[in-house]
Amino acid sequence: MGPDVADVSDVPQAASSETGEADSLDNSTLDLGEACNLEDDRGAARKRDPMLPTLFLLLATSSGASNVKGSFTVNGAETKPSYIYAIARPDPFDQSKEGVEVLFATKPVPAKDLSELFPGEGARLLASIGADGTPRGVVLLYEGRQLSTSRNGIAFVKTTMDGSRIAGRISSQKQLLLGSSKNALELRFDITFDAPILREKQGKPPL
Secondary structure, three states, X not given: OOOOEEEEOOOOEOOOOOOOEOOOOOOOXXXXXXXXXXXXXXXXXXXXXXXXXXXXXXXXXXXXXXXXXXEEEEOOEEEOOOEEEEEEEEEOOEEEEEEEEEEEEOOOOOHHHOOOOOOEOOOEEEEEEOOOOOEEEEEEEEXXXXXXXXXXXXXXXXXXXXXXXXXXXXXXXXXXXEOOOOOOEEEEEEEEEEEEEEEEEEOOOOO
């Protein structure tokens, strides 16, 4: 049988700066937002009080195009992401531990949008990495569709995952079929990356 797949509904996405310099953001320590389990329904955006702005902290000084190499291919059409964002989230398999969601994007994403379920726009690939460095699954955001697949057929070779940075190579070990059989998309990817890990917290409500 093929990998578990599920259609998921629209929401925004995340990216980084073309120059490779970190955006100027709040420099306080950050708490984690709620987990996103790629093997569950991710159709609904995270619920949060609009009076509580979300702030992000870059724990390193560089990110962006120089730190991502490779591509993902959908139905034979290759996409080379230029932007990468790694965001700390609870591990979907053990929410007492910290995992990382890594977003590979073709367009930059404003820092204020990084708290969205699927930050950014354009073709994107969102990978979930567990606390132990095991891939939990990926979500493909492509031509208005959001399709997820489980960890079957996905490999992550970790070179760094120390709480401040994540680096390594993530790839599909076979052709992944996403979506219903009639409108399924064929996905392959092989991406090497190095990125600072972002953490989020809610700011204080305005007086």
